[in-house]
Amino acid sequence: MQNSPPPWKQSVTLSHSSFPTVLAKADPTRSQALALRGANFITGEEKKENKAEIESVGKSTSPQQVERNKTSYPIKFSPWIIELDRLTNTTTPVLQALPRLIEVPTAQRQDLLLAKLKQCLVFINDRNGYSWSQVIKAKALDELTQNFNLIHSLINDETIPAFVATFQANCLRSLPPPRKLVDVDFEIDDDTLVLDPNWPQLEIVYTLFLQVMRSSSFTSTHAKKHLSRHLMLQVLELLDTEDPRERLFLEMALHTIYTKAIDARAFLRASIHNVCFRHMYEAERFLGMANLLRLLCKIINGFTIPVRQEHIHMFHRVLLPLFKVRQFTNLFQPLTACIVSMIDKQQNLADDAIKYILKHWPFSHSVKEVLFLEVLHTLIVKMDRLIFQQNVNRIFKRLAQCIESPHFQVAERAMLFFEDRCVRRYVGDFSRRCTSLILPVLLKVLQQHWSETIKQAAMQVAQILQTIDAMAVQKCAHEIELKLKRKEETRQNRERNWAKITQRAEANISRKQSEVLKSQNTDS
Numbered sequence: 399m400q401n402s403p404p405p406w407k408q409s410v411t412l413s414h415s416s417f418p419t420v421l422a423k424a425d426p427t428r429s430q431a432l433a434l435r436g437a438n439f440i441t442g443e444e445k446k447e448n449k450a451e452i453e454s455v456g457k458s459t460s461p462q463q464v465e466r467n468k469t470s471y472p473i474k475f476s477p478w479i480i481e482l483d484r485l486t487n488t489t490t491p492v493l494q495a496l497p498r499l500i501e502v503p504t505a506q507r508q509d510l511l512l513a514k515l516k517q518c519l520v521f522i523n524d525r526n527g528y529s530w531s532q533v534i535k536a537k538a539l540d541e542l543t544q545n546f547n548l549i550h551s552l553i554n555d556e557t558i559p560a561f562v563a564t565f566q567a568n569c570l571r572s573l574p575p576p577r578k579l580v581d582v583d584f585e586i587d588d589d590t591l592v593l594d595p596n597w598p599q600l601e602i603v604y605t606l607f608l609q610v611m612r613s614s615s616f617t618s619t620h621a622k623k624h625l626s627r628h629l630m631l632q633v634l635e636l637l638d639t640e641d642p643r644e645r646l647f648l649e650m651a652l653h654t655i656y657t658k659a660i661d662a663r664a665f666l667r668a669s670i671h672n673v674c675f676r677h678m679y680e681a682e683r684f685l686g687m688a689n690l691l692r693l694l695c696k697i698i699n700g701f702t703i704p705v706r707q708e709h710i711h712m713f714h715r716v717l718l719p720l721f722k723v724r725q726f727t728n729l730f731q732p733l734t735a736c737i738v739s740m741i742d743k744q745q746n747l748a749d750d751a752i753k754y755i756l757k758h759w760p761f762s763h764s765v766k767e768v769l770f771l772e773v774l775h776t777l778i779v780k781m782d783r784l785i786f787q788q789n790v791n792r793i794f795k796r797l798a799q800c801i802e803s804p805h806f807q808v809a810e811r812a813m814l815f816f817e818d819r820c821v822r823r824y825v826g827d828f829s830r831r832c833t834s835l836i837l838p839v840l841l842k843v844l845q846q847h848w849s850e851t852i853k854q855a856a857m858q859v860a861q862i863l864q865t866i867d868a869m870a871v872q873k874c875a876h877e878i879e880l881k882l883k884r885k886e887e888t889r890q891n892r893e894r895n896w897a898k899i900t901q902r903a904e905a906n907i908s909r910k911q912s913e914v915l916k917s918q919n920t921d922s
Contacts, residue, residue: 475513553615621658637686691732829867
């Protein structure tokens, strides 16, 4: 014998044949009246009665009225009635006004909750003129979120599927096709976003779903039973929406699912990695990538020490390659947070991060180069002395290249490194090597750079180096002076040799010309 579906599912499929059964269970008198008329539709007088009931929903009632209602309402609640459209000959559910949860006895609240969740499952098209059903649905959602303390104890195996179905019916949907951007490097800002006009209702549904998920009554066992992996994939795909408000709620929903669904954590991490791979190597356009990285940062903070090999594999194959994407501005902060969180878990990963960033430095993209300097500064502050010692030449060679950059923002950001205490401490520990790489570039900037602001900043950096280690600066300046003298001597020798070559060439030319003239005279 097959198991019958739970009560809340029996009326979700709004077919023509199922409505009389639903009505007969809810209100036998009205069902019989409709059957006698030969069609499933309501009269104008019944519409007026329903409107009056709708207008009374949410109104304040006296304590005496509440107590009277608790004893007068039946056990079964009908979420809707059926109306026949004469033009299309199709039936449409029309929601009925239901009492508030506080107005019914505790024993009947679960049935009323299921009836209200049934109402939230119905898709209502305002263009057809069923605005009163929209009002009832909105008030039902609002009541469930505002009075969640009343339904907190009703979260069980019978009601959780109804909550999940409400979330799926209202929020999980197909997104419109993405807009075609002329420039691949163009990033959509907040002024050009297309916001969802149905967001007020979506926000209430998201809030209700988060309240249920975060409730202590919702356990990992419930998550394993009622949260399918298909639902998780749908939520991940929905992160590509252009509405930033919805992306924020989706991020919180995914984090709550990850917290509750312990057995699905590996699957969720693998799904996030697949989205990152698709963003890097295929589409290069996923609007929720920053939200996904913020979620990944929260997941990384929960890793145990020592870090497992699969997480280190994620660091090398997922996080570091994201530095190569072209649309990097929105990913900069969450990606840096993920890298720093992994380094906090395991320090030797800082060496791999430094080498990868320096290897894939964006020389032709000044805006991205400034962001890379920010990441480099953060990594220098986080790494220990041994790792810095292994990479000191690489780091300061790159800083020297950025200081002499013609782009003033890149040069200015590179010279701001020397205002940090940690960088100054490292410069003091390796003053000889750092000064020999930086000081010649500063002198070149002072002589050749076009910006006066950069020249002043270069003078300040030179003073900082002088304050840290004056002896190293003097030795470096002396070496620079000797190099300049040798360079000048080489130039003068080159000019003298070139002058000698020029004289010999002129002498040879004059000798050849004289020989040609003599040969012409002898022939004549």
